[in-house]
Amino acid sequence: MGMGTVPEERGMKEIRNVETGAGRTGTAVSEVGESVYLEFESRSHNEQFARVVAAVFAARLDPTVEEVEDLKTAVSEAVTNAIIHGYEKEEGMVHMKLTIKGRELSVEVRDEGVGIADVKKAMEPLYTSKPSRERSGMGFSFMEAFMDEVWVDSAPGRGTVVRMVKRLEERPVR
Secondary structure, three states: OOOOOOOOOOOEEEEEEEEEOOEEEEEEEEOOOEEEEEEEEOOOHHHHHHHHHHHHHHHHHOOOHHHHHHHHHHHHHHHHHHHHHHOOOOOOEEEEEEEEEOOEEEEEEEEOOOOOOOHHHHOOOOOOOOHHHOOOOOHHHHHHHHOOEEEEEEEOOOEEEEEEEEEOOOOOOO
């Protein structure tokens, strides 16, 4: 598992955006993979929406049930962190990008909220900035346990970007 910054993708060939009432969605096809973009309000019910979208997008890779559950758990934790910790008492937008390259699925969840002053401390198991709200402090630990790589980029007043990678098992062609 890594912590750091992932370089942005290069070589986009095509981008299609569709405006919806729930936020902005779109898909992009690059020379090395396919991506889908979501933008939604930081409301708790949108966490479930993000989980389902990630699972459906990953379905084209014919993942195992365990791989889908791992992905859904990690997405749930990242989106919940953006909603609960990123925006605290106000609402904002959560941005999610899913990318498939071969058998690798990348997830990026970004908010423009309060940010994290000490990312290393925030990633420690059982650390929570909201003990009064009965938060377990296990969000980043779950992301690291269920994904192959996790990076967090954040600063106070700048928001947070969580990037995760899941490498799916090679499966025989049916």
